[in-house]
Amino acid sequence: MKSTRGLFMLLVALLAGGAAVLFASRWMLAQASASGQVAVAAVEVEIGARLVPEMLRLVTWPAGSVPPGAFAELAPLDGRVVKTSVTRGEPILEGKLAPAGTKGGLSAVVADGKRAMTVRVNDVVGVAGFTLPGNYVDIMVNTQNEGSKRGDQDQTISKIVLERILVLAIAQESSRDETKPRVVNAVTLEVTPEQAENLDLARSVGTLSLVLRNQVDPRPVATDGATKSTLLKEEAARPAAPAPKPVVVAKKRAAPRVVAVAAPVAEVPKSTNCVEVIRGTVKSDACF
Structure with a gap:
């Protein structure tokens, strides 16, 4: 009885295992039939590089997960130029490629309507080598504000003149995969034609400095620039001038007016002995 039960359980296990293998094989065949080939990078491809067959290979990719623009x-x-760096095993997408017929180099990376312009920097101006391709910087110029109404000792001004400028390359390298700071003597920036004119004027009238900014901060800044007065806050530190004392003006006294007062006419005491005198029609009193 016990052996019969054991054989029955073994038969059930074999049937369950066979069913699982059958379903798994069918699923794998279905996945294989639903997959396709996708071109990926066989090596690290730097920005602006021209693709050749040795840089690429085909891999099996699930049909439902093929990224848009894949090949x-x-x-x-063959011969296409990449606009951004591509890591090994990453699919090559149309959005990462320059238009067909574009020659390799930095010119393939410059966006439509933009220009590439190089400025000379040093270890201080270049933010100690932390300015890398793909970063955004602000351009600040230190110059003389000769047209202002400030005093002769307060004409020097530092002002941010360009904001959120993309760094295309440092020296002769445009790779964006490095994070180690490098001190170089030139930085290539992506600017519009108007920004190129302002940048050329700024470097001719003063000293340029690069100000590294956050990659995802698009907010513009609105500053009036820094001068000696605003730096030292002279206006705030200067003691307030005492209020002027009121000026008391002495009023001239008017000359006293002399008013003539008529002297009172002394009354003639009436005598007790008076005689009324009539002369024609005129009457008069005569007292004595």
């Missing part, structure tokens, strides 16, 4: 063949990618 299923290597032939269309």
Whole structure:
């Protein structure tokens, strides 16, 4: 009885295992039939590089997960230029490529309507080598503000003149995969034609400095620039001038007016012995 029960359980296990293997094989066949080929990078590809077949290879990719813009063949990618760095095993997408016929180099990286312009820097101006391709910087100039109404000793001004400028390359390298700071003597920036004019004027009238900014901070700044007065806060530190004392003006006294007062007429005491005198029609009293 016990052996019969054991054989029955073994038969059930074998049937369950066979069913699992059958379903797994069918699922794998279905996945294989639903997958395709995708072109990926076989090596690290730097920005502005021209693709050749040795840099690429085809790998199996699930059909439902193929990224938009991927290539299923290597032939269309021969001679195309990448606009951004591509790591090994990363799919080559149309959005990462320059238009067909574009020559390799930094010119393939410059966006439409933009220009590439190089400025000379040093270890201080270049933010101690932390300015790397792909970073955004502000351009600050230190010059003489000769057209202002300030005094002769307060004409020097430092002012941010360009904001959020993309760094295309440092020296002769444009790789954006490095994070180690490098001190170089030149930085290539991506600017509009108007910004290129302002940048050229700024470096001719004063000293330039690069101000490294956050990659995801697009907010513009609005500053009036820093001068000696604003730096030292002379206006705030200067003691307030005492209030002027009121000026008392002495009023001239008017000359006293002399008013003539008529002297009172002394009354003639009436005598007790008076005689009324009539002369024609005129009457008069005569007292004595």
